[in-house]
Amino acid sequence: METPQTEVHHYRDKEQSSSLLLQLNRLRQENILTDVLLCSGTTQIPCHRAVLVSSSPYFRAMFCHDFAEKQKTKIDLKGISPTILSSIVDYVYTGLVSLRMDVVLPLMQVASMLQYIRLFEICSSFLQEHLIPDNCLSMIRLSEIMNCSSLRVKAKEMAMKSFSEVSACEDLCELSLSELMGYLDDDNLCAEEEQVFETLVAWIHHDPMSRRRTISDLFKKVRLRHIHPTYLFQFIANDPLIQSSTLCTELIDSVRRLMFCVDLKCIQNFAVDFSPLWHAPRRCTYQEMLVVIGGRKNSEQTSREALAFDESSQRWKLLAKVPVRLHKPSYVALHSVLYVIGGLTTNTKHSQVSKSVYTLSLKSNQWRTAESMLEPRFAHQSVSYLHFIFVLGGLGPDRRLTSSVQRYNSMFNQWEWIAPMPEAVLHPAVAATNQRIYVFGGEDVLKNPVRLIQVYHIGRNMWSKMENRTVKNVSAPAVVLKELIYIVGGYTRRMLAYDAKTNRFTVCANLKERKMHHSAIVLNNKLYITGGRYLTGQDDVEDSNSFEVYDSLTDSWTSAGSLPHKLFDHGSVTLTCVSETRAKQN
Template structure:
């Protein structure tokens, strides 16, 4: 005979825990069934042992073990004020408590002593909400006294994120040497390396008698590779404290020799300092500048792409419209070199040698030392502290093979060995002490099927004929030891392996593209704008924004530019950000 299963209705009264606590608190207030008095500063608070035991391991040990308090009717809690104890008992019976700046510290100490972990963390959260650059260092000291890791981590996070403001506080000047060293070597420190150096100087000068000897240890925490050479050799090298240290002067001399030889290889002693990566807060961001906008006129716009919002932000406009200028970034500064400028009023154009610079710190354009030769439709590339300008068209309207180099260490231009074969619109990239010039076209618009290689430290050119190279108006970019040549009147993208001296085919572009721009950020290739040949062989301007990942050999769309654009610059510009990096 089959048994009919009984129906079960599971009921949970969500209001019951609160009701029960409320009733227990009423019993406590009316002193019904209370069996112990917690005493502090002549105040006695009646409680139920069972409630205290259930709420805290401290009271469980006190009342359920062989401690003398287990049989006492009155328990004196030393070191806890009466108002704090009242607040804790109210919390035990209701789960609620009001935390203020007046009681937070004694409350936190009492919560730690009585093993109320959640209450301890609530006090920590309250203090975290009060954090500011002015008090974060004192909060760190407090967190160490209280053994509160959550407060310590949040306070230190603010100290490194707001380093500029924190460094001006009196608490900063009182840091010990190990504490300061810990900050200076932190990858999260939000500061340019010039400021790191100035901060350690200020710390030493606060107590020069006892701190001057620390200069060599602190100096090794400054990431010299990312300091502008002019600042390094004119200001840092001449500082009396630096000059007083043999180790500091030896480091600077090693950097000077490395830069003068234009070599990427450094001595064994310098290598650990020179190869230290940028801090996390020094992030690369994509900047798009100049070019032809919507096929109407040469653009003065400069745009910055925000990875967090996936939006474009407008920077200060170029001082004037420049057709086919060259663009490069070095030392966190954007350079716009030469170009064809329109003479106002006359409608005539002139070839320019002017160099404009933009720093994100000021968001203002300035003029720098002009090039030796006016030119447009030329190429530029940076390497170490140099900017190289190659070819283009000069005032005589002819394609030039000339090369000149800007030395940011001495702030001057110099003429270098010319290219063996003048080429217009080649793909250019620098890697491992060499500049590679791929293809382009000659004065008759015939393809130049050459790889021209310039050895930077020897100032010598060599060239190699190859049928693989047939690019025109294609950019090149370096990822690790490969140079990627992106399109150029074709969908094809190829990578030149500089070590193996061979080409590798990559995933094609989606359209036949030319006059576009490409740059590398975080080992991914970003391609912007250009002109495309559609299926009917008609040329169209493009606002595309795409990303190529060499690890997966695949392209993904990043949306679009705010307008159609070609013959522009697309560059990685390093800026300091106190915002956390996107996931």
């Protein structure tokens, strides 16, 4: 018979290694079998060569190769304080180390010198846990001196994420030109362009004699297209540093001319190096958020609420409430600021047509009053283009339908009258693209659908109109997506895509219900519609809390969830803000 194979069991005694270390440490403390003294000044610490050799390549080379220390019983470690040396030895024998901010740096230096890599990383992790905006730049310097990549990565991440706070630190002014340029040129910098400009000015003023000549190179890092015109032309343009540089003043003048001429083709007449500067994208840390504002909530009174949708978390966040209740104002975004324009006041004994303008930015989450319109109105349409806001038609102070058009110039903070619409219409679909405003359909004073496309040429201040039997929309929004204008619903399930270059309509995938009084906006190249009212199969009118998204690539609608409540006659806009979360992801 064959002898059965012996079954082998492998055991690991998890306590053996720690117990052995404890015994060795006890022998060291009792000076038993120790064969070398580590010395710092008058302090002498008995140790076992075998323990030191097994714990560090530094001591292995010292005691196992032909160095003079191999024969010595006393090793003088110069430049290491007794406290730090004691901590190192305690760590070697116990694996324990006590860290404080006042000892971690010298301990890290000694750990690097004696090649205790794990202790070095422990110190690095401790410093990473104590990173704050005030010290992250100095930590980057330290990481470069000690060649600690993990600390450098985390400190750089902190500097990028909290740049607004970091820019106020003295350490920033000590950066070299190339280091500062590296930050300002980075798409992942978590800062608004206004902050970028203020940072470079502060850096130059720290040492104006040697740094003044760098203004033109640094100014090219400011993405002028994404700065509010008022700040650019009233503050930046008048800064003495900018005025001292011919190139800087030429760049600002190019932006001014570009905005005045409206037509983007005129950029070809500017300096060769201006085009890439103008087309520089927003930094990656900017996040677009959909904001739903106002309207009638749950068929009750006019709502003052503003809700922001975070696409990454799929959650709605309540913003500051509009100061007053307004029935059918218009809502539009310009330069990442939400404008609530006009409307009918409903929180007074006698409702009044308003010409007030209220603004909100995500940065402050506070409402402010802006320059009022020239004339009150409500149930009107507003659209933004370049640095303008256009307010079209609606009902005037006499509550009659008007064809008049007002324009707000954000460069000068002024309202002005421009050419009126050829036909006064109520509740049309409005969109702006390619230097023109397109007004589709709507209804006349007798509430009959108007089958017209009215077109305003912004540069020429001229209107034209075209009859079109395809147009038959009322209370439908319009948006621009990938150079096409989409007209979404309007007492119908139909959605049309209009190509302004060819003057042709394309029928897209139908909505689920016959929608009206809803809102539409483009976010990250997708079309979102919110709320509204819809007609049931029995022609009953129901309010909706729907939140749907259209993908033009697949020509399909899907649900994006729902609004927190039913809503109609509201507005929706996209606003951008600097996102620390986006900075972490990058």
